[in-house]
Structures are given as structure tokens and as C-alpha cells.
């Protein structure tokens with residue numbers, strides 16, 4: 724059966740940071756990702772964990788600042804680990820819950836100005852980023 728995004732979807736991040744700020748939420752990270760992020764900041768894994776991580780059940784998530792911004796976001800600088808950012812950030816906005824319907828995608832587009840502009844991602848690419856294949 725075809726998907727509503729069979730013709731592909733356009734997206735190009737403007738770097739506005741809206742998806743990184745102002746709202747609490749989990750950003751799940753793996754031990755490898757933690758190591759990469761700590762390394763990119765020149766920190767030990769233990770120091771990084773103490774400053775930037777929280778445990779939720781068996782998983783690890785990045786922390787937020789009291790205002791809801793990602794702990795790794797700095798104004799004027801943006802994401803301070805961008806080249807080492809975790810998969811969840813890398814694959815945004817192509818998350819399963821965001822592409823499950825046109826309406827869901829449009830809701831995300833209201834907050835993400837990168838949606839609808841720039842490069843066309845084809846269906847295979849989208850499914851791969853969403854982890855559906």
C-alpha cells in the first residue's frame with residue numbers, strides 16, 4: 724500500500740533550534756553516543772553524565788535546563804555537540820509518529836520552519852530515517 728509521502732518530503736534545517744528548546748522531553752542516548760558527545764566536548768564520560776544525563780528506567784536521556792532548553796544548547800552558538808549529536812536529533816523530523824499521517828506532519832511543520840523547504844527526501848530515505856525498514 725502506498726504511503727501519503729510516496730512522492731517524498733522536503734526538509735532543510737534552518738538551525739532555528741526550536742526543536743531543541745523550550746519544551747521538556749526525552750532525548751534518548753546510547754552509551755556510544757554519550758562517549759562521542761563527551762569526547763567532542765573534551766569531557767570525561769563521568770563528568771558528562773553528571774552534568775548532562777538523567778536515567779529513566781533502563782535508558783539514558785539528555786537533561787534540560789530549567790527553561791526547557793536542551794542542556795547542550797547555547798544561545799548564540801546552537802547545539803554544542805552538533806557533529807556528535809545523537810541519532811534522535813539526527814533523524815528529526817522523520818520520526819515514526821511525525822510521518823504517520825499528513826496531519827501529524829503538518830502539526831510538526833507548525834513548529835519546524837525547515838519542513839517544506841530545501842531538499843526532497845524520497846520515500847526510501849524517509850522510511851530509513853524513521854527506522855521503518
Ligand code: SF4
Pocket residue numbers: 735736737738739740741742743815816834835836837838
Ligand atoms: S525546528 Fe526544524 S528548522 Fe528549527 S532547528 Fe529544529 S529541525 Fe531545524
